[in-house]
Amino acid sequence: MGSGALIALVAFALxxxxxxxxxxxxxxxxxxxxxGKFHEVLKPGINFVIPFFDKVAYKYSLKEQAFDIPEQVCITRDNVQVIVDGVVFLQVIDAQKAAYGISNYVFAVTQLSQTTMRSEMGKIELDRTFEERTTINRAVVEAIDEASQHWGVKVLRYEIKNITPPQSVLHAMEKQMQAEREKRARILQSEGEKQSAINIAEGQKQKVVLESEGIKLQQINTAEGQAEAIRAVAVATADGIKAVASSIKNEGGYEAIQLRVAEQLVEQFGKLAKTNNTLILPANFGDMASIVSGALAVIKQQDAKAPGNPTPIK
Known part of the structure; x- marks a missing residue:
């Protein structure tokens, strides 16, 4: 056997x-x-097959995989067209079903995701599409899971990437949001003005109450001061009268009273003469002594009636 044949034999063995x-x-x-018929699924590691009889027909990765869902036009419940795209995460859990249960599970999952998305978007209004993302994602996963049971794949989750309304709708939404913000601002401003007016009214009320309390205290203090002044004047007058009465009882007191009464009569008639054009005088005005004696007689009578003066002045 030649060297060439040996080399060929070794190569064939390898x-x-x-x-x-x-x-x-x-x-x-x-x-x-x-x-040409399914035989087995090789597990990770070293495996032995029969050459020329067995062949590797399919190779699958059992890792979680992410596939883009192309954007599509969906119509919402209120007849607004929006462009929606997403991403789906799935994993092959049964390689035999993935190989023989469907020709292309990626294409099938993509199509089913799009159709389910259109169906779910048609159930809700545009304003709720942004709020109901979680609900839509869950509905898509449940729909694909139900259909992919015989495909050997498991849909782990679905996520909406973008929801793009038309430009006209975006402008309308922007105006709506701006109007809503202005409304909240006006409400807050009115609440502030209301609270300010309440505070001002409350302050004025307290001011009036405090001023009235102050006036009341002032009037009370004034009345008490006037009462004290009246009492002081009365006490001083009483003391003066007592002093005059005591002086009259002394020697020369009666003559001093006569002189004082005469002076007072002359002074009062003088004032009458200044203020009136017509002056009426008593018939005995020329006899000043008799007038003074009459006034003193009245004083004597009153002094005799007083309890402290049983003896009249002589």
């Missing part, structure tokens, strides 16, 4: 070894077909 041994990476699955 090729058989390579075709017999299959190394499957971690988180991967290989589908083996024997004579």
């Amino acid at each position: 090729l058989l070894i390579l075709m017999t041994v299959k190394v499957v990476p971690q988180q991967s699955a290989y589908i083996i077909e024997r004579f």
